[in-house]
Amino acid sequence: MVIHPDNTPAIADVAEALDNIGLAVISTVTKSEDPRINAIIAAEPVTARTRRGPG
Numbered sequence: 001m002v003i004h005p006d007n008t009p010a011i012a013d014v015a016e017a018l019d020n021i022g023l024a025v026i027s028t029v030t031k032s033e034d035p036r037i038n039a040i041i042a043a044e045p046v047t048a049r050t051r052r053g054p055g
Contacts, residue, residue, distance in 0.1 A: 003030060005030045009027060011028075011040060024040060
């Protein structure tokens, strides 16, 4: 699998990011220039979930 900005979706919705943390992380890395991504990075529920793991 090749991860590239052209074939990775921009996860810009907090609920969607919480549903799929792995894809949200990949989206953040590949779409870092997208200003919507900063909202996901800053969203406390997402950052807390990635620190402690699922559940």
